[in-house]
Amino acid sequence: MSDGFVNPSWMPHSVSEAARGGDATAHDLISGRAWSHLLDSLQRAANVVRSDAVSHNAVDMAAGFRHLLVLVGIGIDQALRAEPDPVLAVTPSNVDNVFKWGMDCPDCIYTGSSLHGGETYHLWGNRGSARYVGLQSMAGMASSANVLLDELDLGPAGEVDLVLSAEDHEGNWLPIAENATTLVVRHFFYDWDTEVASSLHIERTSASAGRASRPAMDPRAVVARQVIALGDFVGANLDFFLQFSRPETPNTFLPPLDGTSMGAAAENRPVIGSWELGPDEALLIEVEPPAGLYWSFSLGNAWWETIDYAKHQSSLNGHQASIDEDGIVRLVVAHRDPGVANWLDTAGHSAGPVILRCVRTETAPVPSTRRLPFGEIGAALPEATRRVTESERAQVIAARRRAVAKRFRR
Numbered sequence: 251m252s253d254g255f256v257n258p259s260w261m262p263h264s265v266s267e268a269a270r271g272g273d274a275t276a277h278d279l280i281s282g283r284a285w286s287h288l289l290d291s292l293q294r295a296a297n298v299v300r301s302d303a304v305s306h307n308a309v310d311m312a313a314g315f316r317h318l319l320v321l322v323g324i325g326i327d328q329a330l331r332a333e334p335d336p337v338l339a340v341t342p343s344n345v346d347n348v349f350k351w352g353m354d355c356p357d358c359i360y361t362g363s364s365l366h367g368g369e370t371y372h373l374w375g376n377r378g379s380a381r382y383v384g385l386q387s388m389a390g391m392a393s394s395a396n397v398l399l400d401e402l403d404l405g406p407a408g409e410v411d412l413v414l415s416a417e418d419h420e421g422n423w424l425p426i427a428e429n430a431t432t433l434v435v436r437h438f439f440y441d442w443d444t445e446v447a448s449s450l451h452i453e454r455t456s457a458s459a460g461r462a463s464r465p466a467m468d469p470r471a472v473v474a475r476q477v478i479a480l481g482d483f484v485g486a487n488l489d490f491f492l493q494f495s496r497p498e499t500p501n502t503f504l505p506p507l508d509g510t511s512m513g514a515a516a517e518n519r520p521v522i523g524s525w526e527l528g529p530d531e532a533l534l535i536e537v538e539p540p541a542g543l544y545w546s547f548s549l550g551n552a553w554w555e556t557i558d559y560a561k562h563q564s565s566l567n568g569h570q571a572s573i574d575e576d577g578i579v580r581l582v583v584a585h586r587d588p589g590v591a592n593w594l595d596t597a598g599h600s601a602g603p604v605i606l607r608c609v610r611t612e613t614a615p616v617p618s619t620r621r622l623p624f625g626e627i628g629a630a631l632p633e634a635t636r637r638v639t640e641s642e643r644a645q646v647i648a649a650r651r652r653a654v655a656k657r658f659r660r
Contacts, residue, residue: 257390259479260486262344262351263431265328268479269472276470284474291481292318295488304492306600310552313599317553320349321484328483329476346658347560352491353550353605356559357381357567359437359657363452365430370415373424373433375450377408381569382438382544382609383448384517387414389427396517397424398610399448410450438544438609440569442653491554496603500526501533501621503606506614518607519614525549525583526601532627533583534620535594535604539568542611547571547581549594550603557602560654562595563646572636580635587643588627591636 257264268274278284299305299314327344343360345351354360359380365371365387377383377399386396402422404410412422414433426433433452439445497504503523525533539545546567549557557564566581572591573579581592583604594604608614622630638646 258486259482260490261391262324262328262483262487263390265325265476265479265483266331268475269329269467272475272479274471274474274478276468276474278478279470279474284477287478288481291485292322295321295485298488298492304552306552307598309598310600313551313555314553317351317555318484318488320351320555321487322480324349324351325480325483329480347558347654350555351487353548353554353556353603355438355546355607356548356556356565357439357442357544357546359439359447361435361437361447361450363433365414365426365433366454367426367428367430368416368456369430369454370413370417370456371426371433371452372411372413372455373450373452374409374411375448377404377410378437378446378448379408380437380445380447381440382436384436385424386434386436387424387426387430388432388434389429390431392427394427394430395425398517410448414452415456438546439657440544440567442570442657443649447657488553492552494554495522496524497522500524500601501619503604503616503619505616506608518609519611521606521608521614521616523604523606523617523619524601525596525604527583527585527596527621529585530624531584532588532622532624534622534627534630535581535583535617536578536619537606537615537617538577539571539573539579540608540611540613540615542608544568544607544609545611546607547594548605548607549583549596550605551597551599552602554603557595557597557599560651561647562597563593563643563650564595564597566592566594574632575634576632580631582627582631584624584627586624587640588624589637589639590627590631591638593643 257267274284295318305311305314324344343362345354345360383399384396387394402412412424413419414424414426416426416428437447495507503521506519506521527533546565548565551557559565571579581594582588582590583594585596587593
C-alpha cells in the first residue's frame with residue numbers, strides 16, 4: 251500500500267484500507283469469489299461460536315451470534331465510510347453501548363477523524379467537562395503522539411484550538427506522522443449524570459495535490475477488496491480476542507499490560523483478569539484503588555464485549571464505587587444481586603474478562619481475588635461494607651439507563 255502500513259485483519263480499519271490496497275480484481279466481484287469468501291468466513295466464525303470450548307451456556311451462545319452481527323455491522327460501516335478526508339466535526343466512532351468489541355470502556359465516548367500524512371489540520375471547539383479528554387494521532391496501529399486536552403493552553407471557557415502536522419508548530423500542536431491515518435479522541439466520564447463530551451471540529455488546511463494525482467480505481471475491484479476484507483475481519487477479530495492476553499488460572503489478574511503496540515494510549519495501563527463462576531458462586535475482588543486521574547472496573551463476556559452497562563451494573567469507576575473504611579475497594583462478581591453496593595453483574599454469562607483500567611494513575615495495582623460460595627459473601631466482607639436494598643438497586647439501574655441513553659442518543 252502506498253501509505254506504508256497495513257493494519258492487521260482483526261482491526262476494523264483493515265476493511266476501509268482494503269479500498270486502497272490488496273490484489274483483488276473486478277473479476278473477483280463478477281465471478282462471485284469475493285462474496286463466497288465472505289460467506290465462508292462467516293460460517294467458520296459461526297462454528298467457533300457454536301463450539302463447546304467457548305459457549306458454556308445459552309446466554310453465551312446467543313451473545314456470540316449477536317457479536318458476529320456486531321462485527322459484520324462495524325465492518326460494513328468501515329467499508330461504506332472509507333473516505334480519507336476528515337469531515338468538519340470530530341465524529342463518533344462505530345463503537346457504542348450496542349456495537350462493542352475489544353472490551354470498550356463503559357465510561358467512554360470514542361470519537362475521531364481520519365488523517366492523511368503530509369497534511370496540516372486545524373482542530374477547534376470546546377473541551378466539555380469529561381473527567382479525561384485525550385487526543386491521540388495514529389499511523390495504522392502505531393501511536394504518533396497523545397496529549398491530554400488539559401495540558402494545552404485552553405480558553406477561559408474550555409475553548410480548544412490546535413494544529414496537527416508533521417512539522418513543529420507554535421502554540422498548541424499535536425504531532426502526526428508522515429503516514430498518519432487517524433485522530434482518536436477518548437472521553438472518560440466519572441459522573442455519568444453531569445459530565446458532557448467535547449464538541450470538536452477539524453478541517454484540513456493544507457493542499458493535497460499529491461493525493462489528487464492518484465489513479466482512479468475500478469469500483470468493482472474496490473468493492474471486491476472490501477468484501478474479502480470484511481470476511482477476514484470478522485474471523486480474525488473473533489479469533490484475536492478469544493486468544494488475547496488472559497490469566498492461565500481463571501479468577502485471577504495479570505500484571506499491567508502495555509497496549510501501545512495495539513494502538514492503546516501509553517498512559518492507559520489496563521490490569522486484565524478473568525472470571526469464571528458456577529451458578530451459586532461469587533468472586534470477591536479486593537484492591538487499594540490507585541491515586542490519579544481515572545480508574546474503573548468493567549466486566550465482559552466470553553466474546554470480549556463489555557456486558558450491557560446500561561441495564562446491568564457491570565462496571566464501576568472511581569466516582570461510582572464505594573470504598574471501605576480501610577481504604578480498600580471490594581467488588582463482588584455474581585450472577586444475582588448479593589445486596590452489596592459494589593456488585594458486578596454477570597448478566598447470566600458463565601465466564602469472561604474483567605479489567606481494571608488505570609489512566610494517569612500513580613500505580614496500576616494487581617487485585618487479589620477469592621472465589622467463594624454465594625451464601626458466604628456477607629461473612630467475607632467487613633461489617634461496614636456498603637449494602638443496598640432492592641429498591642436502591644433499581645434506582646441505580648434506572649439512572650444508568652438514562653445516562654447511557656443520553657450519552658449516545660441513538
